[in-house]
Amino acid sequence: MAQVLHLHRLVVDRGDETTPAWRRQAACKGLDPGIFHPDEEDVASVEAAVAICRGCPVRQSCFEYAIASREPDGVWGGRTARERRREIRRRRRTA
Ligand code: SF4
Numbered sequence: 060m061a062q063v064l065h066l067h068r069l070v071v072d073r074g075d076e077t078t079p080a081w082r083r084q085a086a087c088k089g090l091d092p093g094i095f096h097p098d099e100e101d102v103a104s105v106e107a108a109v110a111i112c113r114g115c116p117v118r119q120s121c122f123e124y125a126i127a128s129r130e131p132d133g134v135w136g137g138r139t140a141r142e143r144r145r146e147i148r149r150r151r152r153t154a
Contacts, residue, residue, distance in 0.1 A: 079120075086115035096133040105139060112137030126150075 087095060094111070097104030112118050112134060122136020125143055132140055 081117040081120035084115075084117045085121065086111055086117075095135070099139055099141060105134065108134040109137050109139075 090111070094104075095108045097108055099105060112121070115121065115137070118136050120136075122138060122143075124130075125135030125138070126147060129147075130140070130143070135143070138146070
């Protein structure tokens with residue numbers, strides 16, 4: 060899990076000029092990455108992460124990033140891994 064948390068931090072903002080602009084505006088910047096990797100069965104923790112994403116100005120970019128890169132875990136763009144898998148299947152059906 061530690062690697063996953065570290066990855067989340069790196070992907071959201073690497074802290075240098077190689078970080079895409081949208082990631083610099085992330086509402087989760089500076090927060091504990093663990094917030095965004097709750098147990099999916101822990102509804103309160105998932106909702107806490109989703110609530111932060113809901114107010115994030117780059118939520119859609121984050122969501123599309125997670126879909127495109129097939130992020131396997133965590134809340135990205137306000138959606139859980141399960142919700143993203145469902146979205147990927149939906150897009151395949153409508154492609
Ligand atoms: S949508 Fe959520 S995980 Fe993505 S950058 Fe914004 S706060 Fe972070």
